[in-house]
Amino acid sequence: MESEHVKHLLNNSNSDTAMSENRKMATRRTWLRVQAMFWRFLMTIGMFLHTAGWPRAPRPSFVRRIPFTTRGRNVNLYFYCPQSYWNYRKSRRSSPSPASDQPFPVVVNFHGGGFTLGTATDDSYWAKCVMQETNAVFVSVEYRLAPENPFPAAVDDGVEALLYLASHAGELGIDASRIALTGFSSGGNLAITVPLRLRDRIKNEASSDIVNMVEPLDSTQHLIANQGNLNIVATFAWYPLLDFVASREHRRATSVIPGKTMPAFFTNLFDESYLPNHELRSSPFASPEHAPDDMLNEALPADIFLYTCEWDMLLHEGQRFVRRLEAMGKRVRAMMVAQVPHAWDKSPNPFRDQDKINIIYKAACGEMKTIFDRS
Secondary structure (H helix, E strand, O other), rough: OOOHHHHHHHHHHHHHHHHHHHHHHHHHHHHHHHHHHHHHHHHHHHHHHOOOOOOOOOOEEEEEEEOOOOOOOOOEEEEOOOOOHHHHHHHHHHHOOOOOOOOOOEEEOOOOOOOOOOOOOOOOHHHHHHHHHHHEEEEEEEEEOOOOOOOOHHHHHHHHHEEEEHHHHHHHHHEEEEEEEEEHHHHHHHHHHHHHHHHHHHHHHOOOOOOOOOOOOOOOOOOOOOHHOOOEEEEEEEEOOOOOOOOOOHHOOOOOOOOOOOOHHHHHHHHHHHHHOHHHOOOOOOHHHHHHHHHHHHHHOOOEEEEEOOOOOHHHHHHHHHHHHHHHHOEEEEEEEEEOOOOOOOOOOOOOOHHHHHHHHHHHHHHHHOOOOOO
């Protein structure tokens, strides 16, 4: 009887401990959501000021919502289209077989914000440059944000965006065989991890035993059936986060100027919101620096552009990743923007010199156009 009583007490103690830990975790997640909402509000003001300067940033041409069976899962695609796109659509309506029936290349973009902040319209100046210099359709993905939707929500939404565009290419007048991926900061991470996730999903479609304990995709689409002629021809990653395993403290301490790096209250919010389960931080779909060579080689396009910032804590991992891709035989073009911090091109100052930013944007777009024309 005494032994049974002891077991009962131990079971109750374990149960109480588990409940206490669950309460603590719920409290932490609630506090993260409160912080995220506060900074989202301030970022909305900041991006309003960012786009209030001259020249004006363009507005989206139209928005498409990807349909899902899961309640509450909404992923919107914001389309920015050059004028020639509308002329093309008009000619297709007036003639079933117009003389010029060449669909438009596509740039699929992922915004920044640590997977926690930001919207699909944050990169509108980049969208403008892409449209003007490459004559491509620019599609910015409004992926789900953490902490409400932690990893792998954002990367899965990126996969769904590609599949949706491929399966609706004819209707949209776009060429899914000429897709370039672009992204800034956390979006730069997605520009690299989304192709890895797509490759893995296609290989493991019939199996629920997905690597790294990542949940299967919730999708109304059949991956292999709907990928069509989907082909990623280039990736442009701007100051991407590539390694969630390395501590922020170490990266901050080894930066060129530690005081110029992103403050800890931001990086702690971002990392704990997106990857609360530390065991998943080495997943290749979160930390591409930890992806095996064969995965990177198969999934990533031949042409990769990686832009780093001299005063960014992410500088060194970006440089390491460039060297690794070069060793694989990828055509990598890397540029370090001197004497600038992380997200140097997203200043809320409406009087900033946008022309200086556009010089680098236009050079990138020139490379992009060459690849589109070659493809």
